[in-house]
Amino acid sequence: MxxxxxxxxxxxxxxxxxxxxxxxxxxxxxxxxxxxxxxxxxxxxxxxxxxxxxxxxxxxxxxxxxxxxxxxxxxxxxxxxxxxxxxxxxxxxxxxxxxxxxxxxxxxxxxxxxxxxxxxxxxxxxxxxxxxxxxxxxxxxxKSNEEEEEENANAKQSMNLSWEPERARMILAEARKRGGGTERVWMKSAIVERGLGNVEEERKLLDEGLKKFPSFFKLWLMLGQLEERLDRLEKAKEAYDSGLKHCPNSIPLWLSLVNLEENLNGVTSARAVLTQARNKNPHNPQLWLAATRTELRHGNNKEADILMVRALHECPNSGILWAAYIESMVPLPLLNG
Missing domain, CATH: 1.25.40.10 (Tetratricopeptide repeat domain)
Incomplete structure (x- = not known):
C-alpha cells in the first residue's frame, strides 16, 4: 500500500x-x-x-x-x-x-x-x-452571553419568515400582487407552502412563477424536486428537461437530471446526460467531477482515471479537480494526443 x-x-x-x-x-x-x-x-x-x-x-x-x-x-x-x-x-x-x-x-x-x-x-x-x-x-x-443570545434570537426571528408561516404567506402574497413579484418572491412563496405540506399550492406557485420567469433555474429545480418527493420520476425528468431548454448553463439542473437518470436507467443514461452537459459547458469542473465520480460508483476505475486527466486538461485551474485528484492519490495515465 x-x-x-x-x-x-x-x-x-x-x-x-x-x-x-x-x-x-x-x-x-x-x-x-x-x-x-x-x-x-x-x-x-x-x-x-x-x-x-x-x-x-x-x-x-x-x-x-x-x-x-x-x-x-x-x-x-x-x-x-x-x-x-x-x-x-x-x-x-x-x-x-x-x-x-x-x-x-x-x-x-x-x-x-x-x-x-x-x-x-x-x-x-x-x-x-x-x-x-x-x-x-x-x-x-x-456583552454578556445572555444579552448576546437574546439579540441573536431576535435577529433570527426577524429574518426567518418560516417561523411565522401565516405571516409569511401574507407578506409574500402582497409582494406578488405588487407588480407580480420577483422570481425570488415566487420561490419563497413555494418554499413556505412546502414547509406547510401544501403540495398542490406549492405546485401552483411554481407553475405560475415559471410562466413569469422561465429562465430562473431554481423554480425548475424545485418543480423537479417536488415531483421526485412524490415519486413521480418521469414528471421530474420532464421538469428538469424543460428547465434545461431555458437554462442550458444551469449546473444544478444538469446534476439533478444526471442523478435521476442514474437511478432510473443506470450508468449508461447518466453518462449520456453528462456528455451532453459537458458539450454545452465544456469548461465546468463540477460536471467533469460528477462524470468521474459516476464511473467510480460503478467500478469503472479506468474510465474514471481517463476522465480525470481530460478534466484537468480542460480545467487546469480548477481547485476542486486538483483537490479531488490529490485526495484520491491515484496515479493518472498520460492523455494521448
Whole structure:
C-alpha cells in the first residue's frame, strides 16, 4: 500500500511540475503542488513551493492565504508569528484585500489587537461591509452571553419568515400582487407552502412563477424536486428537461437530471446526460467531477482515471479537480494526443 502511495506521489509531482512550468502565473497550480508535498509529509518542500507561488503570483490572495496556513502548520502550536509575517508581506502587495485583512485579524489572540488590525483594514478599504461587520461583532462580543443570545434570537426571528408561516404567506402574497413579484418572491412563496405540506399550492406557485420567469433555474429545480418527493420520476425528468431548454448553463439542473437518470436507467443514461452537459459547458469542473465520480460508483476505475486527466486538461485551474485528484492519490495515465 505504501508503495502504491509513493508511486502516486511521484506521479503527482511529475504532473504538478509540468503544470507549474506551463502555467507559472496560475495560483491554483502552486497551491495544488504545495498540498501534494504536504500530503507526502514534506513540509519544507511545501513551504518552498508556495513561496515560489507567492513570487510568481504576488497579486493572488489565495496563494498568500495558503502560504500563511502552511507557515503556521510548520510553526509551534498556538504560535501564529510565521503566518503573521506571511500575511504582512501579502498586505504590502494587496492592501485592498478584505480576505487578507480578515485573516490578519484572525491570527491575533487578543481582541484589542484584532480591533487594531480591522481598523487598519478599514483605512485601506473604508467601504468594506465585511470589515465593518467584524468590527461591530468584536465590539458587541463584550456583552454578556445572555444579552448576546437574546439579540441573536431576535435577529433570527426577524429574518426567518418560516417561523411565522401565516405571516409569511401574507407578506409574500402582497409582494406578488405588487407588480407580480420577483422570481425570488415566487420561490419563497413555494418554499413556505412546502414547509406547510401544501403540495398542490406549492405546485401552483411554481407553475405560475415559471410562466413569469422561465429562465430562473431554481423554480425548475424545485418543480423537479417536488415531483421526485412524490415519486413521480418521469414528471421530474420532464421538469428538469424543460428547465434545461431555458437554462442550458444551469449546473444544478444538469446534476439533478444526471442523478435521476442514474437511478432510473443506470450508468449508461447518466453518462449520456453528462456528455451532453459537458458539450454545452465544456469548461465546468463540477460536471467533469460528477462524470468521474459516476464511473467510480460503478467500478469503472479506468474510465474514471481517463476522465480525470481530460478534466484537468480542460480545467487546469480548477481547485476542486486538483483537490479531488490529490485526495484520491491515484496515479493518472498520460492523455494521448
Amino acid at each position: 505504501e508503495e502504491v502511495k509513493w508511486d502516486a506521489i511521484k506521479n503527482g509531482r511529475r504532473l504538478m511540475k509540468s503544470s507549474t512550468e506551463r502555467n507559472p502565473k496560475q495560483p491554483l497550480c502552486w497551491i495544488a503542488s504545495a498540498r501534494l508535498e504536504e500530503d507526502a509529509g514534506e513540509m519544507e518542500a511545501a513551504r518552498q513551493l508556495i513561496q515560489k507561488g507567492c513570487e510568481e503570483c504576488p497579486n493572488s490572495v489565495d496563494v498568500w492565504l495558503e502560504a500563511c496556513r502552511i507557515a503556521n502548520a510548520r510553526s509551534s502550536p498556538n504560535s501564529n508569528e510565521a503566518g503573521k509575517a506571511v500575511i504582512a508581506r501579502g498586505l504590502n502587495l494587496i492592501p485592498n484585500s478584505v480576505k487578507l485583512w480578515m485573516q490578519a485579524a484572525n491570527l491575533e489572540h487578543d481582541d484589542s489587537n484584532k480591533s487594531r488590525v480591522l481598523s487598519r483594514g478599514l483605512q485601506h478599504i473604508p467601504d468594506s461591509v465585511l470589515l465593518r461587520k467584524a468590527v461591530v461583532e468584536l465590539a458587541t462580543a463584550e
